[in-house]
Amino acid sequence: MIKKFEALLKRKEVQQFINYYIFTILSALIGFYSIPYLTSHISPEDYGMIGIFLGIVFFMPPLLSFSATNLQAISIVDLSQEEYKKFRNDYISFIISLFAIVLVLALLSPFIMPRYSFIIIAAVIYGFLQLLSTVHSTELIQHGKPTMFGILNFLSIFLAFIITVLFISGFNQGWHSRIISLILTEALLVIVRFLFLSKIGKEFKFSVSKVEFRALARFGWPLMISVVAGWIINQSDRFILLHFYSLKEVGIYAAAYGISSIIVTFNQTMLKVVAPLVYRKLNKRIGRNFVIKLNLLYALVIFSIAALASVTIHYCWHLLLGTRYEASLPVIYILCFAQAFFGVYMTLGIVVDYFKYNKLKTIVIWICAIVSLTTSFLLIPTLKIYAPAVGTLFAFFTLSVITYFNGRKILNVNNVM
Template sequence: MSFLIKHRSFISYLSFSVATSALGFLASLLMMRLMSPDEYGRIALFMSLLFVVAPMISFAADNLVAINRAKLGKVEYEQFTRSFVTFSYLMFLVVQLVFFMLFILGVLHDRLFLLTPIYGLVQVLIGMASIEYVMDGKSIQFGMVAFSTSLASLLLTLLFLNSISGVADWRIAALLIANIIFLFFRYRGNTELLWTFSIDKSVFKDVVLFGFPLLLSVAPAWALNESDKIIVAKYVDMASVGYYAAASAIGGIMITFNTAMLNAMVPQIYQALGDNPEEMMPIVRRHVKKFMGTSAVFCCLFALVYGLSADLILPEKYAAARQIVFVVILFSLGRGLYSVLGLVTDYYGLTRAKLKGIIYGGIVTVGIATIGVMQFGIIGAAVGVGTGYLVLSLTLWFYLVKKSQQYCVARALDNSI
């Protein structure tokens, strides 16, 4: 009982995260049955664009909200949030105008992509409210709203796809409607923030200075995480994007498991590093072995269960995705390795090393995925992402070893004095 009380916040976040992820997985299974691979592929490309658009609208300065929430007084923070929301609205107008121009010029061929900026704006506003929930310790409210949003979007998706049409537009519409409805729940009692405009030049300057370096990292991060879908669309076809997205959705269970396990390990890793800084690399090795060993066991069990039920999970029209799932599951181990090493690099503030790793990983992902897709089909995309994360992990390992050696030298000098 004392454990539950002590870790109540963590348990709340973990429980709601698993439940919300389960709804997302259920929605994916539903869409595979009600939508053609081409339409499912359109959704995947939409989300790939959103990966870039949302940070453009917030200027990648979302974490500035959390910093100022902790640092500023009530009046100053309210002034900041009003100006930050206004800044986001202005960026939305710019991005939306660019998207209209690209659509008119024929660069964007799908009208669905015109909804990406408004979806990105909603995501920014939701993210800001979520940060406040977290900073205020409202884990139950945070989880309930996130779960309710996912449940509403699932029900609306089922309604729209069954009663109107099985096209991607209705899935995006369902997501938008659900997010907008619960956006007002998130800002209950403070909805005037959404339409009270304020232009504070000092806030605008802070947002630009804080976000610009982070905005530069969006491109390599997109290359690492999302370029695979664009490459499949370019060199194969939209149906293959749907197959690949379906395989990624199934294999995404590994990411959910790794995330839950990582959350449980965070306090242990940080406490160990704080108590024994001179033992940095042994601590890293120990936790990497623990994490990767557990992840590998789950990977094998998951692959076994999936292998026995693949025909039930993926309908016949997605049969081309069935074998790809095994590759996605296998290469998710590289992403898991990065998760642990990324925690340690964050602890030591090695942001430049992390950025270099993301850049190297993004370049490798694009290169191998392009060659792989051209030579072997969509399986090459999964190999590209997995290899990219492996390169990122090796880069972080190199810099952590370097950091450890520098610490040992400094300690030896201190002892000699």
């Protein structure tokens, strides 16, 4: 038994998994602490503005890349080194072109929605910087460099928190400073990533390739439609609350979402660990049993984590949130399990992404978006601010179930052994 355990620890995939999760835990601790820091220094109304900002940011990277981020990972696996470099240059040029268009539109927001103009412009800039970071992160993940990926991910959270504390506690700045801190941190790390940690910056030449731009657009347009549905499921809840209530309720909900995002962190780390391995197996048309077992095993793990997180928060909430945010507790519990269902979906979603069943993915996500919206609006009269969280839970449950059956079907159709 001991020898088997030692052999397991020596496997590259296990070592990568451990590396990813060490940094995930460190990052989660900093991210986790930043929420009680913010809730103790700013009002729910101000936190509501940050929540609106994050709701817009969610949509920015898919919009500015036309949802072609998965194509980069697939291209690393399928293309030669020189072919990939050309693809990367065209891909970054595509992102810059879309950013320029969207930024011009955002600069018109002071004339249309002056109260939210700062949030809109900042969200576009921050989403653009996040997307550039993702280009480098995807290469680190696909090339099996979890330590560097973990360090950079940790630094992005740590530096943003330090700058936030400096602005708020040192210079008595308000909620705006949290957003500025995020932008400054991401801008600094993009420079480090592109110029010092990789050759992306040195090898980049802006080019407008009509052929490649069309290919990116063809790949992404079905996913863009699904991104709208994904935004409805993940982010429309705070806008629904803003419609029926006020920024105070949005702030309470956003704080709860931030706490429950610890489950999101585990999901994202799991995907980064297993996606490259699954892609390589699917490329050889093997790995059917591996994917199915992964789905079951991760379900057991992530639901256990969600349960443990909910119990811990139930008894320690006063250490994490001020009394002004006590109403967020039920939302935290519901969203923890909602994100657990999303994690289960992601394990078979890898299969859907690799074989490019984008239209199927779009249909499924829209079904779940309709479930989310319908549930939220029907339950608001009785559950009030908790209704959108229940809607998200139902949507992610539906998503995981439908994807489970479709994922297995796709493995059969493509003769994956």
